[in-house]
Amino acid sequence: MLPTQKTISPPSEDKRWKIVDGMMRRHGHEPYALIEVLHTVQETFGFLTDDALRYVATSLRVPYSRVYGVATFYHFFTMKPPGEHTCVVCTGTACYIKGAPVLLNAVQEAAGIKQGETTPDGKLSLLTARCLGSCGLAPAVVFDGQVAGKITTETIKKRVRTYLESETLAEGAHK
Numbered sequence: 671m672l673p674t675q676k677t678i679s680p681p682s683e684d685k686r687w688k689i690v691d692g693m694m695r696r697h698g699h700e701p702y703a704l705i706e707v708l709h710t711v712q713e714t715f716g717f718l719t720d721d722a723l724r725y726v727a728t729s730l731r732v733p734y735s736r737v738y739g740v741a742t743f744y745h746f747f748t749m750k751p752p753g754e755h756t757c758v759v760c761t762g763t764a765c766y767i768k769g770a771p772v773l774l775n776a777v778q779e780a781a782g783i784k785q786g787e788t789t790p791d792g793k794l795s796l797l798t799a800r801c802l803g804s805c806g807l808a809p810a811v812v813f814d815g816q817v818a819g820k821i822t823t824e825t826i827k828k829r830v831r832t833y834l835e836s837e838t839l840a841e842g843a844h845k
């Protein structure tokens with residue numbers, strides 16, 4: 671008999687974990703759902719983090735080494751990007767209709783990077799997600815892990831400029 675699934679807390683209070691939890695529940699927290707669950711994490715957050723891999727591993731009772739192996743083996747998975755700041759533009763249906771492509775263009779114009787890229791100075795990484803579970807806020811963007819809604823091109827450009835002009839964390843740490 672399988673052990674009863676204990677309640678494991680997600681890595682953070684972020685509401686997007688509900689989407690991931692729902693997917694795991696639908697599959698009865700069975701290990702075979704690993705790839706599908708990792709897809710859901712990436713579609714919801716834009717990329718995979720070590721915390722996310724550990725959470726999925728514990729929830730599905732799969733060794734962390736296997737989850738890490740799967741996440742790094744398949745090219746369609748992206749581990750946390752190298753940028754000091756991250757901007758994840760939701761391109762799910764609701765956000766797409768409300769202007770996500772225009773927002774992506776605005777970042778491209780302001781920072782000179784396309785989706786999946788990081789600026790040469792390492793300040794900003796631009797990613798996309800398929801639905802953040804906040805469609806009422808469309809178009810939605812996640813700036814450094816915080817979901818923000820009703821984003822305009824002006825807002826996103828302003829935020830991007832702030833990131834690009836910010837002092838790097840490494841410089842600050844050496845003061």
Ligand code: FES
Binds near residue numbers: 764803804805808810
């Ligand atoms: S489509 Fe963007 S939050 Fe759902």
